[in-house]
Amino acid sequence: MGKEQINALQERGVRVTPQRAHIWRVLVESGEHFTAEEVWKRVRDTLPGLELSTVYRSLEALQAVGLVADSRLPEGPRVFEARTALHPHLVCESCGEISHPEPEIGWRLLEALSTGSGGFEVRELHVVAKGVCPGCAGGRE
Amino acid sequence: MGKEQINALQERGVRVTPQRAHIWRVLVESGEHFTAEEVWKRVRDTLPGLELSTVYRSLEALQAVGLVADSRLPEGPRVFEARTALHPHLVCESCGEISHPEPEIGWRLLEALSTGSGGFEVRELHVVAKGVCPGCAGGRE
DNA sequence: GTCGCTGCAAAGTATTTGCATAGCC
DNA sequence: GGCTATGCAAATACTTTGCAGCGAC
Numbered sequence: 397m398g399k400e401q402i403n404a405l406q407e408r409g410v411r412v413t414p415q416r417a418h419i420w421r422v423l424v425e426s427g428e429h430f431t432a433e434e435v436w437k438r439v440r441d442t443l444p445g446l447e448l449s450t451v452y453r454s455l456e457a458l459q460a461v462g463l464v465a466d467s468r469l470p471e472g473p474r475v476f477e478a479r480t481a482l483h484p485h486l487v488c489e490s491c492g493e494i495s496h497p498e499p500e501i502g503w504r505l506l507e508a509l510s511t512g513s514g515g516f517e518v519r520e521l522h523v524v525a526k527g528v529c530p531g532c533a534g535g536r537e
Numbered sequence: 538m539g540k541e542q543i544n545a546l547q548e549r550g551v552r553v554t555p556q557r558a559h560i561w562r563v564l565v566e567s568g569e570h571f572t573a574e575e576v577w578k579r580v581r582d583t584l585p586g587l588e589l590s591t592v593y594r595s596l597e598a599l600q601a602v603g604l605v606a607d608s609r610l611p612e613g614p615r616v617f618e619a620r621t622a623l624h625p626h627l628v629c630e631s632c633g634e635i636s637h638p639e640p641e642i643g644w645r646l647l648e649a650l651s652t653g654s655g656g657f658e659v660r661e662l663h664v665v666a667k668g669v670c671p672g673c674a675g676g677r678e
Numbered sequence: 679g680t681c682g683c684t685g686c687a688a689a690g691t692a693t694t695t696g697c698a699t700a701g702c703c
Numbered sequence: 704g705g706c707t708a709t710g711c712a713a714a715t716a717c718t719t720t721g722c723a724g725c726g727a728c
Contacts, residue, residue: 411681411682411683411726411727411728412727412728413682413683413684413726413727415683415684416683431717432717432718433717445684445685446684446685447684447685447686448718449684449685449686449687449718449719449720450683450684450685452717452718452719453683453684453719454683454684457683466611468609468610468611469609470607470609470663473716473717473718474717474718484650484654486654486657486659488657489660495657497650497653497654497655497657498653498655500653501649501650501653501654504649504653505646505649505650505664508642508645508646508649509625509638509642509646509664509666512638512639512641512642512645513625513627513638513642513666514638514639514671515670515671515674516627516629516636516638516666516668516669516670516671517668517669517670517674518627518666518667518668519630519666519667519668519669520666520667520668521664521665521666521667522611522664522665522666522667523646523650523662523663523664523665524662524663524664525650525654525657525659525660525661525662525663526659526660526661526662526663527657527658527659527660527661528657528658528660529656529657529658530655530656530657533656533658552702552703552706552707552708553702553703554701554702554707554708554709556708556709557708572692573692573693574692586709586710587709587710588709588710588711589693590693590694590695590709590710590711590712591708591709591710593692593693593694594694594708594709595708595709598708613692614691614692614693615692615693
């Protein structure tokens with residue numbers, strides 16, 4: 397089952413170890429973002445001896461080849477996710493829920509930023525918006 | 538000279554102490570962003586006994602009333618700045634320089650995000666772009 | 679077989695907290 | 704004068720690092 401994921405690692409020239417394969421699988425299959433510690437807890441189910449430091453080092457390796465991206469949200473530790481497209485984060489100040497808008501919007505943001513940034517060539521874009529999600533706005537305070 | 542700054546604090550109902558007044562002054566007069574430690578070093582010139590923990594607590598108080606905003610850049614500790622407008626950060630991967638595009642662009646980003654985020658009400662927008670600044674792009678590698 | 683990855687342990691950096699006193703309002 | 708902010712000290716949270724042996728290629 398995890399065959400395609402392993403291929404993804406090999407293609408990028410990343411040495412494939414069980415640790416990296418599992419870490420990568422967790423990120424890809426969930427499609428979510430996790431802290432290093434969350435990844436660690438999940439992968440430990442199948443690799444009991446796994447060290448948190450290894451998780452950090454593996455995530456760094458995956459980042460180096462562009463498979464993983466990290467974000468620093470307004471609070472809490474860094475979160476990591478499989479790098480798919482640009483990924484704005486919407487953090488609800490009321491319920492704390494973190495959601496992603498349609499990815500297409502990332503490109504519009506990129507475009508807006510590129511045209512107005514005076515020659516700065518944007519390679520990677522991190523957007524975090526704080527606000528109120530539809531659910532919380534509905535249940536008025 | 539620092540009269541207007543002190544007023545800004547009073548108007549917001551922040552108890553005015555020398556520590557807070559100086560911290561606030563450093564941020565306003567420089568117009569730059571600093572880590573808590575950088576603020577600390579600067580203010581210590583005039584307030585030798587100042588503790589780093591006090592800087593954190595003061596910055597938090599100023600944040601609570603909307604005078605200060607913080608950003609978490611891709612690397613390093615949090616940076617704080619006087620809250621003026623939306624403030625995208627452009628981080629050059631080559632020289633490490635952090636620049637700000639014209640602030641007007643922030644509003645365009647906000648607009649783009651608001652229209653495509655499915656009812657999420659954006660209150661605060663943090664944008665960090667990694668890329669290559671004009672200077673480094675000129676001196677081709 | 680080689681070189682890089684991992685486990686283990688420890689250190690390092692960033693940030694927060696408890697408590698008694700000082701100082702703003 | 705009351706109540707909060709500060710100094711001081713310690714704790715906590717997150718992340719990185721050194722080293723020796725193991726495992727992927």
